[in-house]
Amino acid sequence: MNDTNVSDIRTLGTWDLVFQGLGQITPITILSGLIVSIVGLSGINAPLAMMISFIAVILAANTIYQFSGMISHTGGYYSYVEYGLGKHLGKFTGLQYLLYQTSNLALEYFIVIWGFSKSLDYAFGTSLPEWTGILWMGAMMALSYILMRRGAKPSLRLALILGSIQVAFVIALSIIVIPSAHDNSVQTFVPSAGSGWTGVFLGFIVGGYLAFAGYGSVVPMGEEARSPRKTIRNAIIAIVVIAGSVFILGSYAMVVGFGLNNIGSFSAAVIPGLIVARRFTGMAGAIFFIAVSTFLSTYGTVI
Known part of the structure; x- marks a missing residue:
C-alpha cells in the first residue's frame, strides 16, 4: 500500500475517537437507567460510588494506555493478548469481546425499547404501546447502517456532534439543578450518612464501574486513526476524564x-x-x- 492510500485511510483524529468512545458509554444514562441501579444500592452516596468508580477506571485504563503506545492494530484487544500471551489466547479474547459487544448491545436495545414509550407517556400524558419503542430502535438502526455504509468518518462526525x-x-441540567436544590450536602460523600461502605461498594461494582464500559472501543481503530499510537492514547484519557466528570456531576445533581x-x-420512579x-x-x-435520551443516546449506542 502506498503512502497516499495510507493517508486516505487514516482520517480520524483524537476527538473523533473520543466521541466514538463516549457514544459507547452514553453519558446521558447518568440521568436515566444507570443512576437507578446505583442509587438503589448506594442511596444518597451514589456520587461517592461514581467518584470511586472513576478512580478505579483510571487505574484500569492505564493498561490500555500502555499497550496502545506499543501496538496499533484493528484487532484491538485480540492483538494485545496475542502480543503478550500468544495467538490462541488472543483468538479466545477476540471471541469474548464479540460476545460482550453483542450482549451489551442487546441490553441497550432492550432498555431503549422499554423506556421509549414510558418517557413520552410521562411527559405528554399519552398511552403509547410498547412496540413504538421497537419502531424507534429500528429507525435508529437503519440510520446508523446508512451512515456506516458511507465510511467511518461521516458516522463518527455525527457521533461527535x-x-x-x-x-x-x-x-447544563446539573448547573440548573444543583443551585436550586434544597438538599445540597456533603453527606452524599459520607458513607456513614447514607448506605455505609457496603452500599457504596455495591454501587461501585454493579453500576458505577460498569458505567464506563466502552472507553476501550477505540482500541480497534488503529488502522483509521492518524498517528494511532498517540491518538488512541490521548483519546482513552479524554474519554475516561470526560465521562467520569459528567457522571459525578450528574449523579450528584x-x-x-x-x-x-x-x-x-x-x-x-420509571x-x-x-x-x-x-x-x-x-x-x-x-x-x-x-x-437527548432517546435520539442522541440511541444513535450513539448503535453506531
Whole structure:
C-alpha cells in the first residue's frame, strides 16, 4: 500500500475517537437507567460510588494506555493478548469481546425499547404501546447502517456532534439543578450518612464501574486513526476524564434534585432523571430530555 492510500485511510483524529468512545458509554444514562441501579444500592452516596468508580477506571485504563503506545492494530484487544500471551489466547479474547459487544448491545436495545414509550407517556400524558419503542430502535438502526455504509468518518462526525450535545445537556441540567436544590450536602460523600461502605461498594461494582464500559472501543481503530499510537492514547484519557466528570456531576445533581429524604422512592420512579428535569426546568426541559435520551443516546449506542 502506498503512502497516499495510507493517508486516505487514516482520517480520524483524537476527538473523533473520543466521541466514538463516549457514544459507547452514553453519558446521558447518568440521568436515566444507570443512576437507578446505583442509587438503589448506594442511596444518597451514589456520587461517592461514581467518584470511586472513576478512580478505579483510571487505574484500569492505564493498561490500555500502555499497550496502545506499543501496538496499533484493528484487532484491538485480540492483538494485545496475542502480543503478550500468544495467538490462541488472543483468538479466545477476540471471541469474548464479540460476545460482550453483542450482549451489551442487546441490553441497550432492550432498555431503549422499554423506556421509549414510558418517557413520552410521562411527559405528554399519552398511552403509547410498547412496540413504538421497537419502531424507534429500528429507525435508529437503519440510520446508523446508512451512515456506516458511507465510511467511518461521516458516522463518527455525527457521533461527535451528538456526543457533545449529550455532555453539554448533563452539565447544563446539573448547573440548573444543583443551585436550586434544597438538599445540597456533603453527606452524599459520607458513607456513614447514607448506605455505609457496603452500599457504596455495591454501587461501585454493579453500576458505577460498569458505567464506563466502552472507553476501550477505540482500541480497534488503529488502522483509521492518524498517528494511532498517540491518538488512541490521548483519546482513552479524554474519554475516561470526560465521562467520569459528567457522571459525578450528574449523579450528584440527580440525588439532590430528587431530594435526600425521598431517595427511598428514587428507584421506583420509571425515569427519575425526567422527573428531576421537569421539576427544575419545566415542560421544555422535559421535552429536551426526551430528545437527548432517546435520539442522541440511541444513535450513539448503535453506531
